[in-house]
Amino acid sequence: MTKNADIVLRTEGLKKSFGSLQVTRDLDLALPAGARYALIGPNGAGKTTLINLITGEMRPDSGRILLEGQDVTRTGTAARVRRGLTRTFQINALFPDLTPLEAVTLAICEREGIAGQFWRSLTAHEQAISEGFEILRQLGLADVATKRTRHLAYGQQRLLEIALALATRPKVLLLDEPAAGVPKDESAMLFRVIEALPEHIAVLFIEHDMDIVFSFASRIIVLVAGAVLMEAEPAEVRDDPRVREVYLGSAHHG
Numbered sequence: 001m002t003k004n005a006d007i008v009l010r011t012e013g014l015k016k017s018f019g020s021l022q023v024t025r026d027l028d029l030a031l032p033a034g035a036r037y038a039l040i041g042p043n044g045a046g047k048t049t050l051i052n053l054i055t056g057e058m059r060p061d062s063g064r065i066l067l068e069g070q071d072v073t074r075t076g077t078a079a080r081v082r083r084g085l086t087r088t089f090q091i092n093a094l095f096p097d098l099t100p101l102e103a104v105t106l107a108i109c110e111r112e113g114i115a116g117q118f119w120r121s122l123t124a125h126e127q128a129i130s131e132g133f134e135i136l137r138q139l140g141l142a143d144v145a146t147k148r149t150r151h152l153a154y155g156q157q158r159l160l161e162i163a164l165a166l167a168t169r170p171k172v173l174l175l176d177e178p179a180a181g182v183p184k185d186e187s188a189m190l191f192r193v194i195e196a197l198p199e200h201i202a203v204l205f206i207e208h209d210m211d212i213v214f215s216f217a218s219r220i221i222v223l224v225a226g227a228v229l230m231e232a233e234p235a236e237v238r239d240d241p242r243v244r245e246v247y248l249g250s251a252h253h254g
């Protein structure tokens with residue numbers, strides 16, 4: 001069992017309905033530091049809704065969300081990001097005409113509250129630039145740091161989204177289909193980078209490709225109709241007859 005103190009993100013009894021449709025049913029999750037957890041489940045299981053609830057884009061009908069033991073259920077999205085709860089989206093939302101270095105540096109300046117302050121000492125900006133370059137290097141994007149984003153391969157663009165998320169200094173990183181639209185050979189590369197992110201960051205990712213899930217997740221949470229069917233290590237999930245029946249049996253999606 002993971003010690004209580006190691007849990008970075010916890011949800012308790014989360015519930016959300018859209019009209020009569022219960023999309024999140026009494027959901028209890030616990031994400032320890034260093035987690036590389038996959039969230040899987042058939043289409044409509046409520047995966048994206050769960051991420052939206054955790055980040056604050058949606059309010060739960062009841063239940064609590066705890067970040068490092070602090071209740072953030074009523075905290076706004078931006079404040080959650082400042083406290084280390086960050087996500088990426090399924091849809092690419094990058095600025096095509098900025099270079100990766102410009103975009104990441106800008107994100108760091110935003111974090112530091114020095115964006116747009118040209119009178120600020122140059123040192124502050126220089127620090128932001130070198131931190132930005134370091135993040136890009138970590139993600140294998142150093143070679144394209146000064147290319148315009150529109151000229152990057154799609155897999156590199158998805159990595160840049162993760163770089164922008166890292167610029168917020170996350171403790172919890174929620175990745176909604178980070179490899180969506182990326183060719184299969186590039187998606188394994190992308191997940192190797194995710195796997196190698198700093199140890200202290202807890203990662204929860206939604207992914208439909210089971211090869212990827214079984215290779216890169218340290219644990220898998222299986223969501224069916226808004227409830228956790230099981231949470232276990234990949235081998236156990238793979239062998240579970242309920243998962244085969246409910247999820248893998250209906251795997252013609254994504």
Ligand SMILES: Nc1ncnc2c1ncn2[C@@H]1O[C@H](COP(=O)(O)OP(=O)(O)OP(=O)(O)O)[C@@H](O)[C@H]1O
Pocket residue numbers: 018023041042043044045046047048049050
């Ligand atoms: N804003 C909304 N209003 C009404 N219904 C919604 C809303 N958002 C999601 N739903 C419904 O809630 C259910 C869960 O949706 P959600 O997108 O969370 O599932 P998912 O597991 O992420 O699915 P997918 O794998 O297709 O992305 C679906 O039936 C969806 O139609």
